[in-house]
Amino acid sequence: MITILGAGVAGLCVATTLAERGLQVQVVDNGPADGGASWLAGGMLAPYVEGETAAPEVARLGASAADWWAARVPGVMRRGSLVVAPARDRAELERFAARTTGHRRLDTEATATLEPDLAGRFTSALFYADEAHLDPRTALRALADGLRQRGVAIRSNTRLDPEQADIDCRGIAARADLPGLRAVRGEMLMLHCPSVTLTRPIRLLHPRFPVYVVPRGHGLYMIGATMLESDDPGPITLRSAMELMSAAFTLHPGFAEAAIVETGSGLRPAFADNVPRIVKLGGRWHLNGLYRHGFLTAPALAEQLADQFALATQETALAH
Ligand SMILES: Cc1cc2nc3c(=O)[nH]c(=O)nc-3n(C[C@H](O)[C@H](O)[C@H](O)COP(=O)(O)OP(=O)(O)OC[C@H]3O[C@@H](n4cnc5c(N)ncnc54)[C@H](O)[C@@H]3O)c2cc1C
Structure with missing residues (x-):
């Protein structure tokens, strides 16, 4: 055995x-x-x-x-993933595109075709079709x-x-x-927001850490994740919660009405x-x-x- x-x-x-x-x-x-x-x-x-x-x-x-x-x-779910950046962080998107493969560039229209709820919100996106x-x-x-x-x-x-x-x-x-x-602390939120419909993981480029939204179905979204060199197993901090929520709101203002159904923090072994x-x-x-x-x-x-x-x-x- x-x-x-x-x-x-x-x-x-x-x-x-x-x-x-x-x-x-x-x-x-x-x-x-x-x-x-x-x-x-x-x-x-x-x-x-x-x-x-x-x-x-x-x-x-x-x-x-x-x-x-x-x-x-x-x-x-084999729906690929999207990487977007607010207009002011356009250079971040260029840098991300240069450092990765397996993507194609989408303009506003193509982004809206994939994710109608993002219509008009991002002028450019990277689509990684083979991800799941x-x-x-x-x-x-x-x-x-x-x-x-x-x-x-x-x-x-x-x-x-x-x-x-x-x-x-x-x-x-x-x-x-x-x-x-060592431990790399990751904090996350779970939101319930049936008024927003996103169907694949979407990463929002952010100067401090990559923030992403992963749809779980039935209006649930996982928002993650911080990357902190810390072995503190305690609950999410106010600062991290604010940053994750603000990123969700930047991705789609409809998240303002979301119910926060769970918060969590885990220690990634690295x-x-x-x-x-x-x-x-x-x-x-x-x-x-x-x-x-x-x-x-x-x-x-x-x-x-x-x-x-x-x-x-x-x-x-x-x-x-
Ligand atoms: C917020 C967050 C988001 C993430 N997102 C992704 C993602 O999108 N994609 C991805 O691929 N990865 C992601 N990861 C990383 C992924 O979760 C980790 O790489 C993975 O969980 C590590 O798995 P593990 O089994 O080594 O450790 P753990 O999941 O921590 O499992 C270890 C297990 O060992 C048990 N244990 C501890 N001590 C003992 C003992 N003495 N005897 C018996 N059992 C014991 C624990 O109870 C636990 O169940 C994310 C991590 C975090 C925190």
Whole structure:
């Protein structure tokens, strides 16, 4: 029996991959099923847009993410994503275009054709047609359900000595064991605003951090996310809430009437280069440092970890 610690996106993707290969696994998490950074994510599968700041490795890992998720969970939306900037930040849009690939430029009319509620609001936009998004909570629940159907036990609120685990996906909680792992705090809001209709993730270029709106359906929108070098797990600050709300309002003034149905903050686990890693320390494998790309990169990383795990198991068997 292979024991995986952590039921965030990393742990559940690894468990799914190993179970699909016929291995016996169990997942143990010391928190509730709705804890961890994964529960708060935007769910954007955006290898091109993220390429603005991410290492090329992240885009490579994320290239097949939408297919992996679509084969296993409901609600993967392949509607692309849009990047816009207010007229005064036009130079930001040019800079963003120069630093990314996979987009085409839209004028006012073409932007309004894609998202009628943005009609007349932005003179220029970048459209990344091959990107996708999902609802992280739906996806995590569906992976967990799929695992249970295969007979895999997922134990929440259960303590286990990490030394007894085979695979460690504890996110930021593993930092004492992983030199260089740090927290990047991300704050978010959930708005209910049925009077605004947006159908794909829209990123608004902002001088301090990239702000985005991700539609969840039924008038719900996730607004994210701050990027703070902080390991404070506390609630969202007034300043961050104001910045996120102001960005939503800039995108569409109809958000002024939104109900704020949830606020949250999560700690993204990241290494110095913000590239995720699979490492074996002592007898335990770690998958960690998924930073702001957990849903984008976990599927490919889980397959890589499963390959390495199988190879190591074969080598051990041969050595005996
Ligand atoms: C606001 C926000 C927006 C984001 N948006 C996106 C996005 O749009 N697209 C994207 O790809 N990524 C996004 N991310 C990043 C993504 O959420 C993270 O990369 C991902 O959640 C990291 O997953 P993880 O499984 O490593 O960690 P976590 O999700 O934190 O999971 C770790 C799990 O380990 C458990 N645990 C801790 N200690 C123990 C222990 N001792 N024993 C057992 N279990 C333990 C925790 O309870 C938790 O369930 C976002 C993150 C944030 C915060």
